[in-house]
Amino acid sequence: MDTKFFKENQIEEAAEEIKTGGLVAFPTETVYGLGANALLEESVKRVFQVKGRPSDNPLILHVSNFSMVQRYVDNFHPLTRKIVDNFWPGPLTLIFRLKDDQLPKAVTGGLSTAAFRMPDNRKTLLLIEKAGVPVVGPSANTSGKPSPTKAEHVFHDFAGKIAGILDDGATNIGVESTVLDLSDSLKAPMILRPGAVTKEQLEDYLGTEVLLDQHLVKQGEIPKAPGMKYKHYAPNTPVEMVHQEDWEDAAEWSSSHRAGVVGSASLKKFFPAGTVFFELEDDSVEAAARGLFAGLRALDDMGLEKIFAPAFSEQGLGMAYMNRLKKASEQKFFEKR
Numbered sequence: 294m295d296t297k298f299f300k301e302n303q304i305e306e307a308a309e310e311i312k313t314g315g316l317v318a319f320p321t322e323t324v325y326g327l328g329a330n331a332l333l334e335e336s337v338k339r340v341f342q343v344k345g346r347p348s349d350n351p352l353i354l355h356v357s358n359f360s361m362v363q364r365y366v367d368n369f370h371p372l373t374r375k376i377v378d379n380f381w382p383g384p385l386t387l388i389f390r391l392k393d394d395q396l397p398k399a400v401t402g403g404l405s406t407a408a409f410r411m412p413d414n415r416k417t418l419l420l421i422e423k424a425g426v427p428v429v430g431p432s433a434n435t436s437g438k439p440s441p442t443k444a445e446h447v448f449h450d451f452a453g454k455i456a457g458i459l460d461d462g463a464t465n466i467g468v469e470s471t472v473l474d475l476s477d478s479l480k481a482p483m484i485l486r487p488g489a490v491t492k493e494q495l496e497d498y499l500g501t502e503v504l505l506d507q508h509l510v511k512q513g514e515i516p517k518a519p520g521m522k523y524k525h526y527a528p529n530t531p532v533e534m535v536h537q538e539d540w541e542d543a544a545e546w547s548s549s550h551r552a553g554v555v556g557s558a559s560l561k562k563f564f565p566a567g568t569v570f571f572e573l574e575d576d577s578v579e580a581a582a583r584g585l586f587a588g589l590r591a592l593d594d595m596g597l598e599k600i601f602a603p604a605f606s607e608q609g610l611g612m613a614y615m616n617r618l619k620k621a622s623e624q625k626f627f628e629k630r
């Protein structure tokens with residue numbers, strides 16, 4: 294199969310491909326998704342197969358408006374309307390209880406709840422609208438590898454295996470959406486996966502408490518989102534997180550080893566000439582989140598011994614960033630030996 298790059302004037306064609314069962318990757322503000330018609334069991338199964346994704350890890354249904362959700366859900370959490378009005382389209386996935394068995398089992402992994410999200414990308418909203426069906430979309434990467442933030446990343450993982458890619462350049466946020474559980478009307482909303490919509494933002498806006506799944510806080514707790522238990526985001530080269538105060542020691546280590554760095558230009562002064570850098574735009578956590586996956590991908594397969602990436606405090610977007618980086622590095626921080 295030839296994997297096609299769909300242009301802006303071919304969105305209709307891409308939508309037809311999805312509607313009739315093909316797989317088309319699509320851009321969002323977070324990462325690229327691997328799209329398929331959520332109502333066709335065979336296509337949904339093919340998504341799992343192409344990614345090598347465990348079948349108990351349910352998919353997000355991408356919608357172009359809220360009424361698309363109402364086809365599948367009738368019992369909404371009282372805060373739903375308020376949340377949707379403010380955060381959709383945007384990097385916030387909402388978990389609702391389904392009203393009946395209208396969706397193929399493969400989508401939800403047999404759960405009685407499902408995840409919905411309206412992505413903030415004009416081309417993709419048009420794609421979903423033209424397809425006229427909810428579009429499943431896990432991140433468009435081989436399971437376990439860093440998520441794709443550019444069409445080229447999707448092509449690298451899936452060339453020849455999917456019908457096409459709707460290209461919209463690099464994604465802006467770089468880490469996947471916040472997953473918020475609203476499935477129990479009597480309970481406070483709970484964050485199952487941190488993302489760019491933060492606990493602080495939700496609480497400020499709603500004026501009520503928002504919970505964090507305990508596994509995000511304590512080691513050893515079982516995550517409520519099935520996908521959070523799997524190994525993720527890991528390149529083949531070992532990754533280590535570097536605390537702000539340890540960059541000089543990491544640079545010293547690099548003088549006798551082959552290291553790569555995902556970091557801003559301000560770190561270059563510490564490192565020996567010839568150290569491979571994937572340059573972040575600046576020292577902010579936003580820039581780190583935007584560039585992390587692209588950096589890990591770019592520096593992998595270069596025969597490096599280690600890839601260093603900056604650690605941030607786990608506040609605001611830092612919580613989502615560190616959640617991904619900790620998985621990529623298997624919790625390992627650089628330590629001077």
Ligand code: TXA
Binds near residue numbers: 386430472
């Ligand atoms: O930003 C994103 O969310 C991207 C873009 C493409 O939209 N998509 C994405 O999908 O990250 P995926 O499949 O890689 O992650 C979906 C997460 C998984 O951790 C999954 O376990 C969880 O959402 N999830 C899906 N349905 C769920 C449900 N009914 N209950 C609890 N967790 C659920």
Ligand code: MG
Binds near residue numbers: 431432440
């Ligand atoms: Mg993923």
